[in-house]
Amino acid sequence: MSTAEVIIQVRYNPKGECIFCGEAPEGVSAQDWHNHLSNHLAIHALSGGRAAFYTTFEDLAKFKAMEGAKYEAI
Structure with missing residues (x-):
């Protein structure tokens, strides 16, 4: 995997x-x-109820397309 360019913070x-x-x-x-x-x-x-995902800008764009994702309507 290439070097991560994007850090996605989670709480x-x-x-x-x-x-x-x-x-x-x-x-x-x-x-x-x-x-x-x-x-x-x-x-x-x-620590402290936090986490992070590391990815690239290209992969983030693919993930945002949410292809094949199953999620509940808000």
Whole structure:
């Protein structure tokens, strides 16, 4: 994999639910975006209820297309 150019920040509540996941397409919940990215990228756990995904701009554009994604309507 090429060098990561984009860092997508993630935050969780104390229950472990994703409450923020950066770069989410409009109309997609943080949890659904997190689930979609988790199917394609490794997640790097950080302290304090945080994590990060690392990717490239090209791959991020593909992920935002949400091809084949299953998510709940908001």
